[in-house]
Amino acid sequence: MKALKANPVAETAKANADPRAERVHLARSRHRYRLACLVFAASFLLIAFRLVSFGFAAPEPGSAIPHDISATVHRPDILDRHGRLLATDIKGATLYADPARVIDRDELSEQVASVLPDINTAELREKLQQGRRFVSIKRELTPTQQAEIHELGVPGLGFIEEYRRVYPVGATACHVVGHVDVDNKGLAGIEKFIDDNPQLAMSRPENPEGGESVTLSLDLGVQHVLREELSRALVSYRAKAAAGVIINVHSGEVVGLASLPDYDPNHREQALAKDRLNRISSGTYEMGSVFKVFTVASVLDAGIATMRSTYDATSAIHVGSFTIDDFHAKHQRLTVPEVFIYSSNIGAAKMALDLGVERHRAALEKLGLLTRLTTELGESAAPIVPAHWERINTMTIAFGHGLSVTPLQLAAAALPLVNGGLAVTPTFLPRSRAEAEAQARQVLKPATSKAMLQLMRLNVLKGTGKRANAEGYRVGGKTGTAEKVIGRHYSSSTLLTSFLATFPTDAPEYLVLVMLDEPQRVAASDNQATAGVNAAPTVGKIVERIAPILGVPPRLPEDQRKFDEKVLASY
């Protein structure tokens, strides 16, 4: 403004001719000058303000590539009881195309096909033509494939990061863990159970990675042994199927469950094959003579017979068109232990009749054999109970024909027989003995349980279960050989053999049930096909290997206990 005042002085000196006109001119130009200044000042201010506002503006949310993983849900890890990983999520890329940004459809499909040969180019081209904004091309790319496609540099292609479920141990625990669909939703087993009970993962946030996880009662080592021994049995006895379950008798925790043939949950399409079902919880079978443990236990528990009672098994029983006879016939009067260890059908039928139709039925009901057993695995089958329960039903059910149950249900019903009489529901989640006992019902007298353990041990020492004897682990058990119904008749050549065992019998810890479907008469089983020569030795081998894993100490009779000289020298 001061310079402005200096200016007119110079100008007045120059042009004095018309001072008035000059003054008017000056006044006008001063106005213009001010206006110009104002405009400049205003625009500079505006620029300054804009700059500052840019400076203060929040940074753009996220980065250039939006991470969209909403398509699949993140699932908690599944761990075994010692924290070993059974199922986890890893990120994989899904390739997609945005038709709006594609320049050359043909080139794009050819380029993509050069990296992913299994892509149908014609179909892809057609999809691109339909002009949607999102065309998914391939899911679950490997990192190398992703890098190669990135290298192509074709415009219009993009990747979405998605979670993908992997099962590092493969088929080893497939029937318990289950599997998921393409969208990472649980379809079977514990995976499905987690989806239905999301609080399961949240209640255990203590795992080291800070992520969510679900711990199971399974022991991976036991699971592996069980599956391996079953698959060996499947091959050596040429059986159609094999299944087994191992349960802690006090807590009811299932530490191992396998059913062969099985599938690899990493290839979920295998699960659809018809014979891949979980035989332990989804199949119902007439289990045969293993049922005698329930008959004997209920008779002993009711006080109708003692260990010294005898039953006449000299000749077969004829009821209508049925004939009940013994496989290992002795043709003599048998004591209760003899009925058990020679697996006498006649004896068992007579014992059940002594108990009476109603009481026999009530005893089975109390053990949970007549109602559906529900566990964390959703797909459990209901038992097939005869519509009219007559005398003949009682007699056949006494030795395991005429009532179909799931093997898991049979194992669960056998728990009170060996753990002191407490009915414990099996579980696939960790549970302590105290927790289980708080929920359990006393269904049998402790004395009955003790007698049953004696009988089962006796059966392994002297009876049909001799081959199940695992040195030092005091196995006790009962064989079961059931004839399968082919057409309308029981067939004596198609058998379902099973072995129900517990160890150690002096203080039971675990219960093992193994079942073989249609084992053949092969040399490995002395050209026989009954449970004593195939299911029983399988159990023996399993117990021998799992007892050290489960921490059951071996105990040999004093006279068999001696140290190797070689071992002695090495110390």
Next chain:
Amino acid sequence: MLRFVNICLVLGLAALAYVIYQVKYEARALDEQIVDLNKKIEGERDGIAVLRAEWSLLNRPERIERLAAKYLKLAPAQPRQLITLDRLADRDFERPRPETAGAGTKPSTVPVAVQAPAE
């Protein structure tokens, strides 16, 4: 005087504005760093998940068993090789020792593989 105060205030204001701007700018840089680090953490987590899956793939019991059979000269412990301390009878200690374990060496311990307490 009043003019001086005014000038001071205006200058002060300008300085303050500059400082605030600077702080804000730094905060924004830090924000970016946080986003960047979070992305890296996410990346590391994914990496860990992959490694964990690989670790348990390599630790499959069947694989360990195969490798042990191939590279180790060890066999599974037999029941008679395991005994708990409380099961030892006195007579187990009264075995004749081999001749060699005489002279200078301390009497060696009995061959006892003490079983770890059950879980």
